[in-house]
Amino acid sequence: MILNSRISEIDTPVIQAVTGLFWGTHEGSYFPFLSWIPYVSAGYVFATFLRQTDDKKKFYLRISSMSGAVYLALTFIAVQFYDWVTKLLPKIYKNL
Numbered sequence: 001m002i003l004n005s006r007i008s009e010i011d012t013p014v015i016q017a018v019t020g021l022f023w024g025t026h027e028g029s030y031f032p033f034l035s036w037i038p039y040v041s042a043g044y045v046f047a048t049f050l051r052q053t054d055d056k057k058k059f060y061l062r063i064s065s066m067s068g069a070v071y072l073a074l075t076f077i078a079v080q081f082y083d084w085v086t087k088l089l090p091k092i093y094k095n096l
Helices: 013-023 033-052 056-095
Strands: none
Touching: 013 033, 033 056
């Protein structure tokens, strides 16, 4: 077995079971690590900043305005990317 760019084709059950715990590729992994750890990390960072602030109302206002701006920017990017992908995919599949 050689580890190269085709890592998804590893057929060893032990390696599949271990890697499945990280990104959910094994049928026995129901709660993979990499799919939920960002939420725990974000909650930890948020709680750390919340404990350090004196004016919680100002903190919540600042966080909600920043998250709203990020949401709008990501929504705009997603809409633009979706439009680009829907135009590109027929060309890709036609050449296959």
